[in-house]
Amino acid sequence: MESAFGLSLSGPLEGGDRSPSASPGYAWAEMVQELLPEHIRRNREQWDRWAADYVAEGERSWASEPTWGIWWVPEADLNVLPDVRGLDSIELGCGTAYVSAWLTRRGARCTGIDNSQEQLKTARRLQDEHGLHFTLMHGSAERVPLPDASFDFAISEYGASIWCDPYVWIPEAARLLRPGGRLVFPVNSAFFMAFAPDDDVAVTTTLVRPYFGMHRFEWPSEEDNSVEFHLPHGEMVRLLRSCWFEIENLVEIQAPPDATTRYPGVPAEWAQKWPSEEVWVVRKKE
Ligand SMILES: C[S@@+](CC[C@H](N)C(=O)[O-])C[C@H]1O[C@@H](n2cnc3c(N)ncnc32)[C@H](O)[C@@H]1O
Numbered sequence: 001m002e003s004a005f006g007l008s009l010s011g012p013l014e015g016g017d018r019s020p021s022a023s024p025g026y027a028w029a030e031m032v033q034e035l036l037p038e039h040i041r042r043n044r045e046q047w048d049r050w051a052a053d054y055v056a057e058g059e060r061s062w063a064s065e066p067t068w069g070i071w072w073v074p075e076a077d078l079n080v081l082p083d084v085r086g087l088d089s090i091e092l093g094c095g096t097a098y099v100s101a102w103l104t105r106r107g108a109r110c111t112g113i114d115n116s117q118e119q120l121k122t123a124r125r126l127q128d129e130h131g132l133h134f135t136l137m138h139g140s141a142e143r144v145p146l147p148d149a150s151f152d153f154a155i156s157e158y159g160a161s162i163w164c165d166p167y168v169w170i171p172e173a174a175r176l177l178r179p180g181g182r183l184v185f186p187v188n189s190a191f192f193m194a195f196a197p198d199d200d201v202a203v204t205t206t207l208v209r210p211y212f213g214m215h216r217f218e219w220p221s222e223e224d225n226s227v228e229f230h231l232p233h234g235e236m237v238r239l240l241r242s243c244w245f246e247i248e249n250l251v252e253i254q255a256p257p258d259a260t261t262r263y264p265g266v267p268a269e270w271a272q273k274w275p276s277e278e279v280w281v282v283r284k285k286e
Helices: 026-033 038-062 098-105 117-130 166-176 190-195 233-242 268-273
Strands: 007-010 088-092 109-114 135-138 151-155 177-188 216-218 227-229 245-253 277-284
Touching (some): 038 098, 098 117, 098 151, 109 117, 117 135, 151 166, 166 177, 166 233, 233 245, 233 277
Parallel strands (some): 088 109, 088 151, 151 177
Antiparallel strands (some): 007 135, 177 277, 216 227
8 A cells, every 4th residue: 555655554454465666556656755754855865775785784683682783782682671571672774674573572562653765565475474564655754654653663773863854753653662662773973973084985084074963964976875863962962852741861872893894984992982873772751
């Protein structure tokens, strides 16, 4: 089923043929896609192109216990997940949906939304291979066509949390959550972003961009037309509080002593001294 905002559903909410062309609403959805915000359209095209590179990581993570970020730090060490048994959970920018797979195994009723049909293809194949099915939706996490207060838990691991405008997706997450519901989101640390060079070279100890005013990032390159978003801590705190969230934790991830990098831009030695990633844990006030 396709609907406005280029959105389609599959899984428990809908059965049948999952191919976009099988849907009578497809032409309409294509037309609506033209109306998507520019960064959502660019990120959709980019992630459809990148999806093949993320298959192996999806397969590994579906088969693993929960770990976070590029250093694969075990959840047992970070403790950012609440007890999700019996909770309605939404993953905002689920990609290959391994986080929702972990949460489903822990007893949550999961929904995942992602902007890329190609990423969702991998997610659906892995659902079938693992015999673990939950709702998957194609659409933007900046505007989720589900009622207010539908979920007890929301999570975004490098999904909406970096590819959506925080001034749009965080209020949207707050809308989707019930009072008392938690939102957990791992991202690149704001500290790291002030050091991150424009091109794909390793971060150094030189500050390369202003911290104040940090918001929208583009990486000028022929292969990368994506748009990312990162906020300084003070801005993030004010935004979260304005959306009725109280901050329970901010976990700055340190690369473990034996870590080796998978991303040349982030050497392990750097991330053992300074935080390359951080996880926000916030709760909507009752
Ligand atoms: C690095 S992946 C993270 C997802 C998941 N943790 C994974 O690794 O498969 C980033 C995902 O965010 C998705 N994304 C980007 N913009 C989005 C948006 N506006 N709404 C929903 N998902 C979005 C991309 O399509 C991509 O699948």
